[in-house]
Amino acid sequence: AQSVSQHNHHVILSEAASLELGCNYSYGGTVNLFWYVQYPGQHLQLLLKYFSGDPLVKGIKGFEAEFIKSKFSFNLRKPSVQWSDTAEYFCALGGATNKLIFGTGTLLAVQP
Amino acid sequence: DTAVSQTPKYLVTQMGNDKSIKCEQNLGHDTMYWYKQDSKKFLKIMFSYNNKELIINETVPNRFSPKSPDKAHLNLHINSLELGDSAVYFCASSPASDPTQYFGPGTRLTVL
Numbered sequence: 001a002q003s004v005s006q007h008n009h010h011v012i013l014s015e016a017a018s019l020e021l022g023c024n025y026s027y028g029g030t031v032n033l034f035w036y037v038q039y040p041g042q043h044l045q046l047l048l049k050y051f052s053g054d055p056l057v058k059g060i061k062g063f064e065a066e067f068i069k070s071k072f073s074f075n076l077r078k079p080s081v082q083w084s085d086t087a088e089y090f091c092a093l094g095g096a097t098n099k100l101i102f103g104t105g106t107l108l109a110v111q112p
Numbered sequence: 113d114t115a116v117s118q119t120p121k122y123l124v125t126q127m128g129n130d131k132s133i134k135c136e137q138n139l140g141h142d143t144m145y146w147y148k149q150d151s152k153k154f155l156k157i158m159f160s161y162n163n164k165e166l167i168i169n170e171t172v173p174n175r176f177s178p179k180s181p182d183k184a185h186l187n188l189h190i191n192s193l194e195l196g197d198s199a200v201y202f203c204a205s206s207p208a209s210d211p212t213q214y215f216g217p218g219t220r221l222t223v224l
Contacts, residue, residue, distance in 0.1 A: 102155040
């Protein structure tokens, strides 16, 4: 069965701090991995995705993520967060079917 | 140049009523989806259509009936609304050769 775990439910950082949000998945086949962001009251926007190739992927707004197959992980990172990064972040797994399996989300609050 | 649009944005109704939510995408994508986001922000797929054909039905009560008149539209009709149906419903679409999903702005349904 496919599943996604996000262990950090709520993260509070000060501006300019570095960010790492954890994402672990469970699936034995070829994976497609995504990070989406949901700003308050808005829809999900794609931050970045990994299908194959270079395990370090760069996305929009200075975000990056690293796929580590041996750890079944796809952690999201940003070297220096801004107040405008305050949002809910979702990791998602796409497997054999078209559907995405989402993690429970991590609420990031950045304090100015 | 809206990519995935949904109407209405907000829907407030009484228990027992029947309501519909509409979704349209102008991206030329072949596959469309409905997701439900509950009060804890958890996202779960409900349905997926590919070229007007139902391909995913995730054990959703049969009070929910999707309908795809053409591949650019996927509507969701809900009969006999219950309190537990209160949620944000997101429509999404993806192209044939890429599992990346693009989300609409969501419809916040409140059942009183």
